[in-house]
Amino acid sequence: MNAPRSAVIVGGNRTPFVKAGGAYAEASNLDLLTAALDGLAARFGLAGRQLDEVAGGAVLKHSADFNLTREAVLGSALAPTTPAVDLQQACGTGLETVIYLHNKISLGQAEVGIGAGVDSASDAPIVVTNRLRRAILAANRAKTVPTRLAALSAIRPAHLMPVAPQVVEPRTGLSMGEHQAATTKRWGITRQAQDELALASHQHLAAAWASGFFDDLVTGYLGVTRDGLLRADTSREKLAALKPVFGGVDGTMTAGNSTALTDGAATVLLAEEGWASANGLPRLARIVDAQVAAVDHTAGDDLLLAPAHAVARLLARQGMSLGDFEFYELHEAFASTVLATMAAWESAAYCRESLGLPDALGSIDRDRLNVNGSSLAAGHPFAATGGRIVASLAKQLHAHGSGARGLVSICAAGGQGVVAILEAV
Amino acid sequence: MATMLEQLFYSGPGQAVAGKLGLPEPETLRRGRVNPSGPVAVTSLTGSSLGSDTLALLGVAASAALVDDGDEPPAYPARLGALVVDARGLTLLPQLEGLRAALRPAVKSMEPSGRIIVLADDEVSGLEAHAVRQALDGINRTVGKELRRGATTNLIYVRPGTGATDLASTLSFLLQGRSAFVDGQSWTVGPAAATSAVRERPLTDRIVVVTGAARGIGAQIATVAARDGATVVCVDVPAGGEALAALTNQLGGTALQLDITAADAGERIAAQVASRYGDDARIHAMVHNAGITRDKLLVNTDAARWAAVVEVNLAAQLRMNVALLDGRPGGLADDGRLVSIASTSGIAGNRGQANYAASKAGVVGLVRALAPELAGRGITVNAVAPGFIETEMTAKIPFVQREVFRRTNSLGQGGNPIDVAETIGYFLDPASAGVTGQVVRVCGQNLVGA
Secondary structure (H helix, E strand, C coil): CCCCEEEEEEEECCCCCCCCECCCCCCHHHHHHHHHHHHHHHCCCCCCCHHHHEEEECCCCCCHHHHHHHHHHHCCCCCCCCCEEEECCCCCHEEEEHHHHHHHHHHHCCEEEEEEEEEEEECCCCCEEEEHHHHHHHHHHCCHHHHHHHHHCCHHHHHHCCCCCCEEEECCCHHHHHHHHHHHHHCCCHHHHHHHHHHHHHHHHCCCCHHHHHHHCCCCCEEECCCCCCCCCCCCCHHHCCEEEEEECCCCCCCCCEEEEEEEEEEEEEEEHHHHHCCCCCEEEEEEEEEEECCCCHHCCCCCHHHHEEEHHHHHHHCCCCCCEEEEEEEEEHHHHHHHHHHHHCCCCCCCCHHHHHHHCCCCCCCCCCCCCCHHHCCCCHHHHHHHHHHHHHHHHHHHHHCCCEEEEEECCCCCCEEEEEEEE | CCHHHHHHHCHHHHHHHHHHHHCCCCCCCCCCCCCCCCEEEEEEECCCHHHHHHHHHCCCCCCECCCCCCCCCCCCCEEEEEEEECCCCCCHHHHHHHHHHHHHHHHHEEEEEEHHHHHEEECCCCCCHHCCCCHHHHHHHHHHHHHCCCCCEEEEEEECCHHHHHHHHHHHHHCCCCCCCCCEEEEEECCCCCCCCCCCCCCCCCCEEECCCCCHHHHHHHHHHHCCEEEEEEECCCCHHHHHHHHHHHHCCEEECCCCCCHHHHHHHHHHHHHCCCCCCCCCEEEECCCCCCECCHHHHHHHHHHHHHHHHHHHHHHHHHHHHCCCCCCCCEEEEEEEEEEHHHHHHCCHHHHHHHHHHHHHHHHHHHHHHHHHHHEEHHHHHHHHEECCCCCHCCCCCHHHHHHCEEECCCHHHHHHHHHHHHHHHHHHCCCCCCCCCCCEEEEECC
């Protein structure tokens, strides 16, 4: 039996996140991911070094970017002999890449690698209509000029309109915001509670920037040196003045307590613990365990509450309870997602009926929640959010002291959720 | 407008006019680890063999210098690459004639970017000897202004007990293109307890930390240190991280995004070194390059402008030195190097730069005080004082004013960031153990502050 292997978070690097259409409007996923990898390479002296693997992904992805991560590696300072893989699980992508590498490292298939994610809502792929696509493909198959012309003659002006991607669930036709609006209503999450959470997110992120917390987590890109969505001066009053954008006129979800479309990339460097020590790399935190879960939103389940299920299973497997963590990172897709998730854990009825638990899972100390801000303030470039959270949490845990534990919870489209436990080395 | 004027000035017709006005095209200076192309001549005025011994140690073949002792000065058969005059032991005013006699034929035959190097005693006794010692400085400064086509002259005062091994790195630096923009200067070299041989890549397996490394002179300092074999830790403010990362990846070091005015900046630098390179790792050289300007006439300078410049340019390095010198893992090694950036503004004063001049003159004071304090640990402390260097910062000066700054030195041009970096590289060289407490101007013998 070999000595047990343990994957540790060495550190991370991300670009500042900015609102879609802003400073990164001309930057592609490839540009952003390459920049984030280069900043990581510089921080840890990886230029010219061959790593075992880089796992990365994007949610809004051009078909030409089938090998996005590998191409980013080739454009980066890393050795071109570093292999790469693209993964995708909607907003869970970033955390899944970290789990993927953790598993490989734990199994001895790798010593060191990078988990990464990127999304550019500015550079989203625009596709042609299905009818135009079918007509062109038919013309392409035609062997004679007349049949080719006949195939093309099927094209109508309306078919020429480009189709922009939407954050819509294919099986329900509802946007994520509309789904969440239903969840918000069902769980009775108030506008005030949502705005409070959004305010805390901005205040925490602003404080983290002011204290230099991100000095070794973020590298500027295209002249941007701080997260562009952060509003350090926002207030209850300003948030309360915003009009609802989801849930109709009586809705409680606004642009202030929902995440904006964002551009950015994030990376996390992982290594086998002994390898990291031998190679002069920091060891911030171990990944203890991870879990993925899904709900059936097509049958009416809350679309974004799958993490509630994943956490329940993860805690059961680890023999831990919800209160066993120094820090909690619940991704703020919407303020009400975080609040509904916590409400679900506090609800004995939900925990019994939906999670199969004997009683409520419990509540979490709000002072330990998203202490350095989360997606409402930082923004949410879908696949990059996991990397942002993991690197920041690992640093926070390490500063807190050896053994400190943190829980990461990320909801994803398709009724999915991915969660993980980190523990400071 | 400034750019158009500049383009016109440097165009063909523009240069013809400039030539008529007595503004010749600047000489392209010899740079890098390149010796003079012509022969090297050496002479000793009173029998000291230090000059010829040091040349021999460097493997530089040298012939006897010609001496002017008749009506017509003798002519060298070929353009002279360099003249080394060992003027140690000079105590009497008539002995200065020997220097004149050696310089006259050499100056006449000097190749472009040629070198004159004069060695003299640092410690002398007697009134006449003191007068002679200072007279050498006057001669050196004057010859600097008379030499043409990028040739330079410099004067090295040698402390008692200094051997060829102690002097070798200085002589090598002065002969080579590395000293291209150092002209008309004098500084002192002394004996060192232990000195390394002069090598092509003297910083191999050594860690060099450079603050303000993201761009300009700092980037060039890091680049030269890496060229000389160093593992570089490039430090700059988080906002400069993008350029910092690109440079670091190019040089193969590690980047540290850090505001050096943070109270724990020194501790964080040491922590990064210990973390990346092991608890036993020590910094060979700390280059305090980061600096800012907040120019205003004193009457318009408020407390904030004053404090920001003094804090970044001076107070921060004082604090960092305390942490780096306390023996912690990742701190400065014994036999290490501390280098700061002074400025001709600090030496001469500069209109609109009271805060900057304060900080840069303060650097000079710091270097002089810290050098003897750290001598016992073999740590040297030195500074460079750049004159007009072509950087993004100086490119913002209006063209006419900039052209004046450029031209008002003996080499008739601005220096390049690499000239500052090479001089710092000379301080960083393990072979420069005998060079401490010195402030070397890299200014092409600028009229300002002379």
